[in-house]
Amino acid sequence: MGACDVSFARSIRLTLGATALAATALTAVPAAAQDNSEVRIRKLEAEVRALQRKVFPGGDGKFFEPEISTGQGSVTFTPANPSTTAVTDILARLDAMEAQMQQLTAQVEENGNSYRDLASRLAALEVTSGVAAPGNPLPAATGPSALAPATATPAPAAARPAPTPAAAARPAGPTAERLAAVQAIMKPQTDDAGDDEYSYGFRLWDAKFFPEAQQQLALFLEKYPNHARTSWARNLLGRAYLDDGKPREAAPWFLKNYQADKQSARAPDSLLYLAESMIQLKDTDRACIALAEFSETYPAVASGRLKDQYEANRKKVKCN
Incomplete structure (x- = not known):
C-alpha cells in the first residue's frame, strides 16, 4: 500500500471517529434531559399528593381517585373539578335543612296557637264552672255562680237544730260487717308496691266500698305522685266520688287529671266524666263546654x- 492510501485510510478513520463521538454526544443529551424531566415530574406528583392529603384529610377516595399502579410506576388520577360534587351536595343538604326548618317553625307556631286556644277555653271552663283542680284554687273573683262545696260555713251552735233520735242512734263508724267485708x-x-296500692284501691271501688276506695286512692297519690298508674288513680278517685x-x-x-297531662292514659275519660259531673249538678253550660272540648x-x-x-252524655243535655 502506498503512502497516499495510508493517508486516505487514516482520514476516513478520523472522520468516522468524530462522527461517532458526535452521535454519542447527541444521544446522551436527550437521555439526560429525559431522566431529569422524569425526576421533576415524580417530584411534582408527590407534592400534589401531599397537597391533596392536606386539603382532603383521610384520602378515602371521596374527593379524588386512589393511586392506580401500572406496570410503569404509580399514576394518580384526579377528577377535573373535585370540589364541584362536594359543594353541590352541601348546597342541596342546606336547601333541605332550610325547608325542614321552615316546616318545623310553621308546626311550632301552629301548636302554639292551638295550645293558647285550649288554655283559653280551659280558663273559661274553670271560671264559668268554678271547679278548681286540687292544689290549683280558682281566684276569689269567680262570683256566686262558682261551684261551692255542699258544706258551707256552719251555722252557730244555737241556730242548729237538735239531732233527732234516729240521727243520734246512727253509728259513728262502719259496722262490724262492713269492716269484715x-x-x-x-x-x-x-x-x-305502688301498683299494689293502686290495685287495692281499684278492688275496693269495684266492690262498691267507695269511701274506703277514696281513702286508699288518695293515699296512693300522696305516696306515688309520679307512678305509671297516677293518671288511672286520679280518674278512679273521681269516679269513686261520682259513684x-x-x-x-x-x-x-x-279536671286535675285532664290538665296534668292531656296525653295520659285516662285524660280522655276524666274530661268525659267531668261533663257527666256537670250534668249531675244540672249545669248544662259547663257540661257542654266539657263535651265540646x-x-x-x-x-x-x-x-x-x-x-x-259520649253519645249518652250528649243526649242528656242540649248544647248550642
Whole structure:
C-alpha cells in the first residue's frame, strides 16, 4: 500500500471517529434531559399528593381517585373539578335543612296557637264552672255562680237544730260487717308496691266500698305522685266520688287529671266524666263546654272506645 492510501485510510478513520463521538454526544443529551424531566415530574406528583392529603384529610377516595399502579410506576388520577360534587351536595343538604326548618317553625307556631286556644277555653271552663283542680284554687273573683262545696260555713251552735233520735242512734263508724267485708278484700303483694296500692284501691271501688276506695286512692297519690298508674288513680278517685253520689267532690279530680297531662292514659275519660259531673249538678253550660272540648281534643276516642258514653252524655243535655 502506498503512502497516499495510508493517508486516505487514516482520514476516513478520523472522520468516522468524530462522527461517532458526535452521535454519542447527541444521544446522551436527550437521555439526560429525559431522566431529569422524569425526576421533576415524580417530584411534582408527590407534592400534589401531599397537597391533596392536606386539603382532603383521610384520602378515602371521596374527593379524588386512589393511586392506580401500572406496570410503569404509580399514576394518580384526579377528577377535573373535585370540589364541584362536594359543594353541590352541601348546597342541596342546606336547601333541605332550610325547608325542614321552615316546616318545623310553621308546626311550632301552629301548636302554639292551638295550645293558647285550649288554655283559653280551659280558663273559661274553670271560671264559668268554678271547679278548681286540687292544689290549683280558682281566684276569689269567680262570683256566686262558682261551684261551692255542699258544706258551707256552719251555722252557730244555737241556730242548729237538735239531732233527732234516729240521727243520734246512727253509728259513728262502719259496722262490724262492713269492716269484715273490707278486710276480706286482699291487697296484692308484688314487686311493685305502688301498683299494689293502686290495685287495692281499684278492688275496693269495684266492690262498691267507695269511701274506703277514696281513702286508699288518695293515699296512693300522696305516696306515688309520679307512678305509671297516677293518671288511672286520679280518674278512679273521681269516679269513686261520682259513684258515691258526690259529683261536686269528683269534678276537681277529673279536671286535675285532664290538665296534668292531656296525653295520659285516662285524660280522655276524666274530661268525659267531668261533663257527666256537670250534668249531675244540672249545669248544662259547663257540661257542654266539657263535651265540646272532649270531641275536639280526642276525636278518635269519641268515635271509638268512649263513643257510647259520649253519645249518652250528649243526649242528656242540649248544647248550642
